[in-house]
Amino acid sequence: MGKSYGFIEIPSTSAAITAIDIMLKTADVEFVTWEKKLGGRLVTVVIQGTVSAVTEAVETAAARSIKEIAAKAVIANPHEEIIKMVRLSAERLQAGGREDGSREEDGREEDGSQGGS
16 A cells, blocks of 8 residues: 555635545545645645545545536655655645745734845
């Protein structure tokens, strides 16, 4: 039972959340991360599990999602560079980072740069 990744791209955050719910309820897979682009109008969701479980979850989400899936893929035995890329995305999500590299804390946006006059 090797690790595999499943990817779907879907328009809208709410459609992505429902697709995640479908995938997690369909098969023995684990949510890894998501990337929101275009202000959440396009969301890439990443799951992991065995090849058969990930394939079943991705195909079921594609068939039952509330919006049409823009793209889908299953990568069996991903290359170590793919694993690094997915891990970085997951770490950004856990740390509260945003796609543009800034962080949102206490209602403020911080970009990590040193302000000054």
